[in-house]
Amino acid sequence: MSAEEAGSTDEHAGDERAADEPVGAGDTPSDDDEAPVSAESDAGTDHTLDGDAILRLRDLDAGYGDLQILSDVDLDVADEEFVTIVGPNGAGKSTVMKTVFGLTTHMDGTVEFEGEPIHGLAPEQIIREGIGFVPQNDNVFPGLSVRENLEMGAYILDSVPEDRIEEIYDRFPILRERSDQKAGTLSGGQRQMVAMGRALMLDPDLLLLDEPSAGLAPDLVADMFDRIDRINDSGTAVLMVEQNAKEALRRCDRGYVLVNGENRYTDRGEVLLGDEDVRKDFLGG
């Protein structure tokens, strides 16, 4: 295992994440459970948007098989918005994302995308609706060339959209140089670009990113966030789960703090960052 990958496994928390651990599931839950919102907190607890949202989760219960992870989760993403989900390990952050993409067991509640319910659809159908997903680990096909990886992202189209591949090469120029190289031979940062490029092949309205900085060398993390900003600036809404919570909240429009599979706080990123409770409990002071 390379040093880059070391931070990517759950057992092996990165430095950024270590600070979260004291409030990890089951460690010191008593205070939080009794007083979900402490009196002195300024962070909001209204988890829904008043206006239009392209993604709308309401009272969502979901998990894996019989194991329920999420309960009554509300979450909205407005058109072209950048939303991030933070919270301790085991809070169900990734589960929210996987549930939107149809990869978990839907138990109750609704997931609406652009006004249509999508819970219960298979990933293949959800892609057609206009959602792209970049999983956390192993998110490229190592034996396929960079170009073939991108082509697979547009599998549901009848022909390879050459202009779209060119747009992605313009966005990530290094991928044009590496076009014929096997994705397995690329560095962690370049693999992450291939994974994002593949998810962008169908020009989705919403991009789901599961811990995009996981496994990246520290000096590449800022670069990766810049790329996500640019993707968002060009009109794609982003819903991101990130272990690097401070940086994620600094970049996003709004943030959701999830604890034990339930909503805790929802507010603009800088408000959450400035809130003493959130800082203390979830961001390491």
Add this chain to the structure above:
Amino acid sequence: MGTTESSIVDSARARPGLLLVIFLGGLLLVDLAAKLAGLSLLPIGGAISADRLGSNLWNGVVIGLVIGLAGIGLSMTYSILSFANFSHGDLLSTGAFTGWGVAFLIAGFGDVPVRALLSVRDAGDATAGDIGAHIISTPVAILVGLLAAFAITAAVALALDRAFYKPMRDRDGISILIASIGAALIVRYVIQFVYGSDRRGVTASVEASNLAFDPLGLSVNAHELSIVVAAIGLMLAMHFMLQHTKLGTAMRAMADNKDLALVTGIPAERVVTATWIIGGGLAGASGYLYVLLRGTIQFDFGWLLLLLIFAAVILGGIGSVYGAIAGGLVIGIVFTTSTIWIPSDFNEAAAFAVMITMLLLRPEGLFGGVSTA
């Protein structure tokens, strides 16, 4: 993280074994040269002429290509469906019987009762000579038979998938493996029930069917040449399909990472269907070609051949299509050239000895870890 250190230890540990293998291999090569020169160094094996060595190697290539062709499907189902398919050998038998039934029908139509022809001579007193199936006298029949073997076996493989493997798609590899042993028994005894259990000759003998390559001192049978052409043609088509078509790329993607293929929007069931059609079809074609090579057919030949096919696939690196082809060639050549030193009753043992040695020195196989569907 200590990986460099442990790899040095690993290679140091492997070195004595590797040296021993190189020494023994060298010894055999020196002995082979001595035998060709008329000397006898090792106490095993008799004299050998260059002609016989040449024909041993040629036979090894022919049988190796057939085994490699059969191994492609086994490797594909392993990498895409994650289980070792023990019914693969009986797909070879399926292809051989159905394909030869069709070839007989075309070659002998009018002269011999149709029932005898379709049952590959189980229901009649016609002889192989009466039907006269041979690549020189009835090339169309042989070719159509090959296509029929491919098509019918692909259909049977797909039917087995729908009946047994699809309902078990989410189960672990061992459960499906055991189910495949059951499927193998069903297929084998249906074949025995329909076609009978006796071993019989299939190809007619035609005069001047041997093409001599004088410079090499090699005499090549027309059927062997047909097999080599057909096998290489199918392998090249397979290579083109894998590397240059959307379906082939999707197959490699699924072999790489099934979960990611799912979230990428690759329609998994369609790729699985294509895998059975191509893998099953190639198994049927290779069974048909194996009978063309041997000239005889028996209901359980595919099952008996399965062990060698597994050896080839494991030797080449299970999961790799190219490894299956390379492994087939190695197994085929070892199979035939080992008779220089040991009685031909033991040549399967020699093939397995090479496979085991290979796995001791390179556990991932020849092409293992390269990951190409």
